[in-house]
Amino acid sequence: MNREYQGLDVLRGFGLFVLVTMHTAFYHFSGLYDLDLDNPPLIVTLIGFLLMFAGLFAMISGLVHTLQHERKLHEQKLPPKQVLRYVVAYFVGMMVIAYAYFNVTGPGIVNMALRSMDESILVHWINTGTLILPSLDRFLYIDSLVMIAMNVLLVGLLVLAYRKIQSPKVKANISLFGGIGFFALSLIRIPLYNVYLEARDAMNWPVIIALNWIVNKNNPVLPYLAFALFGMWMAYLLIDQDRRFSMKTAIVGGILFVIGITAYIVLPETMLQRQIDPVWFAIMMAQIGLFVLLISGMIRFFDVKPRKPGKVARFFSRFSKGGLTVFFVESVVSAAIMAILRGAGLSITLDIPMALGYGFILALGWGSGLILWEKAHYKYGIEYLLSHWLARFAPSTKKAKLER
Secondary structure, eight states, rough: OOOOOOHHHHHHHHHHHHHHHHHHHHHHHHHHHOOOSSOOOOOHHHHHHHTTHHHHHHHHHHHHHHHHHHHHTTTSSHHHHHHHHHHHHHHHHHHHHHHHHIIIOOOHHHHHTTEEEOOOOOHHHHSSSOOOOHHHHHHBBBOOOHHHHHHHHHHHHHHHHHHHHOHHHHHHHHHHHHHHHHHGGGHHHHHHHHHHHHHHOOOOOOOHHOOOOOOOOOOOHHHHHHHHHHHHHHHHHHHHOOOOOOOOOOOHHHHHHHHHHHHHHHHHOOGGGGGGGGHHHHHHHHHHHHHHHHHHHHIIIITTTTTTOOOOHHHHHHHHHHHHHHHHHHHHHHHHHHHHHHHHHHOOOHHHHHHHHHHHHHHHHHHHHHHHHHHHTTSHHHHHHHHHHHHHTTTHHHHHHHOO
């Protein structure tokens, strides 16, 4: 079993780079509230699609955590109870980070109808000079870090449940068919989301609590556990050293991608309206297929015949190591820069190309900072603190990687 797959580091880092760029571009685009969501420009549709790439991180997380937990159980021979404590500690740590992020430093929730932005504490303070408490919607919102935390817990429990199955091939098949089945089950999110909205309007807390993490916007268990299950499937193929890894992932990923894209083309365009409808389901299907293909391709390119990554690959891989800290603070920093420029008397209006340029320049700046921070082993960043917390419960692969 390989200890690390550098292709995954590069892909995850590239995903974070793109996400930081798109976050900044989207929230600083001056014409945001005037967009015609029924007939959006192609570039706006593309930005909207890229902002929905949380599933990539869910799939990589499912793959990586499966490998780590299997190694703890079968190579390091750790007791299942110790692995369970590690999984729960990881879940708790990520949930603390997730809720601190979205309520204190995270990006806004856009309300196109009211032409308003529901902002986090620090971003609102920078933009207005006033301190606020986060809205209830921000506490209930399922951002990408909450989703990853939920998948960390659920994947860990599944690996522990699999531990008496000796064959990685059987585990791979269970994970694949489990992923397909759970994704199909995610269709029930379409009617359940309306049930959730009615409960939210009526402040029906039993229903809100029961459904929030399962169906609420933006990245709930339905369907994002399915992304993690496909990651588990690929992890067990790798553990089994399946020589048909590339062929199997190409077939499954290709079929899902083609069906998803075909359904998206045929169905009415509602992506930017962020409705939970058949178009949403088609996009999720296409993304599962695309991410399976991307992950498989990166592993094949970087790890089947291990090669030394070039400068560009190393640039992106640093985001895989220190990118969570960047993700945590990037909304605050981008808002602060704009506030300083406006405070200096500059009247700034960003059209789409300028907003994308602003986001890209800031992402390059973060990447340059990571080059310097790498020399200090990303000390005192969120990854550093989380890995040291986890090392109290079991050996942390993340901690070892940061310290190299």
